Amino acid sequence: MTETDRAKYRPCVGIMLVNGEGEAFVGKRIDNKEGDRWQMPQGGVDPGEDLDTAMLRELAEETGARPDHLQILHRLPEELLYELPEELQGKLWGGRYVGQRQYWYLVRFTGADSDIDLDAHKHPEFCEWKWVEPELLPEMIVPFKRDIYRTVVEGFRDLL
Known part of the structure; x- marks a missing residue:
């Protein structure tokens, strides 16, 4: 991919946050317009x-998790790309990007459930959260991100 092509995709990180039982954190977005859709934490990489x-x-920002409650287990070596559906292109991120290029992390959460605080940031993204079996993740996300979630689950399967 050329640098011009890369510039069309928002640089981003995604996190599969897992508890001691190997379940993954998912949050329900506050701005969710597509019903019962959940996602793992993710966000842009600042310049x-x-x-x-x-x-x-x-x-x-998204979970309130403190660094002393986190253990980084692995990062997938390759960037994963997705494109927004046409109806969303030009509407998100100031119309600057057609999708995202994401590096995905597997992180163990060692704190207690009470250490999760969705209101830790002044602009919360999630209104609810729960732990789920990783195999369920692809069906919980918006359809245009399902392939990414399948790749992430498969990439981390042996480490869960």
Whole structure:
């Protein structure tokens, strides 16, 4: 992929946050317009920010998880790409991107459920959260991200 092509995709990190039982964290987005859709934490990488820092920041903003409750287990080596459906292109992220290119992390959460705080950030993204079996993740996400979730689950399967 050329740098011009890469520039069309928002740089992003995604996190499969798992508890001691190997279940994955999912949150229901506050702005969810498609019914009962859940997603794992994810977010953009700020200019000049390294991937690990972006991942920890996103987890803190979206889940309230503190670094001392997190153990980074693995990062998939390749970027995963998805494109937004046509009806969303030009509407998200100021119309600058056609999709996202994501680096995915597997992170163990060592805190208690009471340490999750969806209101930790001034602009919460999730209104509910729960732990689920990783195999269920692809069916819980919006359809245009399902292939990414299948790849993530398969990529981390042996580490769960």
